[in-house]
Amino acid sequence: MSERSSVFDMIGPVMIGPSSSHTAGVVRIGRVARKILKGTPKKAVITFYNSFAQTYEGHGSNRAILGGLLDYHTDDDRIKDSLQQAEKAGLEYKFRSVGNANTLHPNTVRLELTAPDDTQAVVIGESRGGGVIRIREVNGFDCNFTASSHTLIVYANDQKGSIAFISDVLSHDDCNIATMTVSRKGKNDLACLVFEMDSGIKPITLEYIKELNWVKNVLYIPDIDQ
Template identity: 60%
Template sequence: MAEKSSIFDMIGPVMIGPSSSHTAGVVRIARAAIRILGAVPTEAVVTFYNSFARTYEGHGSDRAIVAGLLGYLPDDVRIRTAFDHTAEAGLHYTFQSVGNASTMHPNTIKLNLLDGTTGRRVEVVGQSRGGGVIRIVEVDGFPADFSGALHTLIVDARDEPGSIAFIASVIARDDCNIATMFVSRKGKNDAARQFIEMDSPVKDLTLAYLRALGWVQHITYIPTLE
């Protein structure tokens, strides 16, 4: 007997197909990465792992990742012709594939990006979980865990006593409710990174205050991804 289906089984993200995990999710991973970089990159090395490594061309993940790096939304018709727009944007890209990374999620992408104007580089590892849902699981070698579905603050700071509580208290004074917080560090009293997801936006004045703190090295703010 065939299983019954409902309208809820067919609802997914508004997107350019053919697959939510191989296109919409891929676009969102790239969009998160360029928010972390702070610009459309001039150079990108894209590594597809496992299932993506075997299917990225046939399922359009190659076009989707380039579209996301250009800042396009998942439902932008230009995804289909994304390769045609890279020269005008000054984006040079390279694709690599690793088909047997057993420790990684089946749909994993690593992005190594360069902003040639500032010289800033970032490395972002993301997973496409299906239905357009993503997880960013690593940034510049620091383990991470955020989705882009909420407002996200990334704080690079020295690992000092009370720093986590202090950042949380500043955010609370801004009437922001913290949904999740993930903290990574390279070692005791060494470089640390906080990934904070919030239900509401952070005010510009609060971001300026955090950036002015002597022990804070860099602040990245990522509003909710579309």
């Protein structure tokens, strides 16, 4: 299946430079990760892979990822000083690099995040050029979404009819599903359902899904560029 294109593929985002893949895309990965954690982390272990591992300091990817975790947009001047801004915000961070991970995209970053209440999240993202990203994995589940659409992540018991049920709920909220990804730990084990939608969902619909007795956790990520 061919990947979807966006306006970023043609003109790139408005951004703090020098590189759309090494800065703008990285900022967007950080912003997605903080939404998954539901706030600014108190601790972050950030691992850059492959080409990122060689260039993350020189190309500003270290500043970009911290800027994203602080919820800065790609054109925010504060990205230039985000190492200092992170310290002011009480964010303890550590950078690591792995130069030869053959199974990963050349521009891959892994974030191990801890919230002030000790909630944790692990996010693996790819910066694919022109500011385009793909979130490859969230908390051990394959997710494969771009965050350029409204994204709903549902962790639920792997039971018959669950996908159809949530799809039906979303259709009644006038949400058009653009893509869907399903992964699970094993048969009849915990499953992760990822829906990318053309429009957002109503708060009451989100609360309804959260209250289903076979749903364990729900994450909602609006269009990351809004």
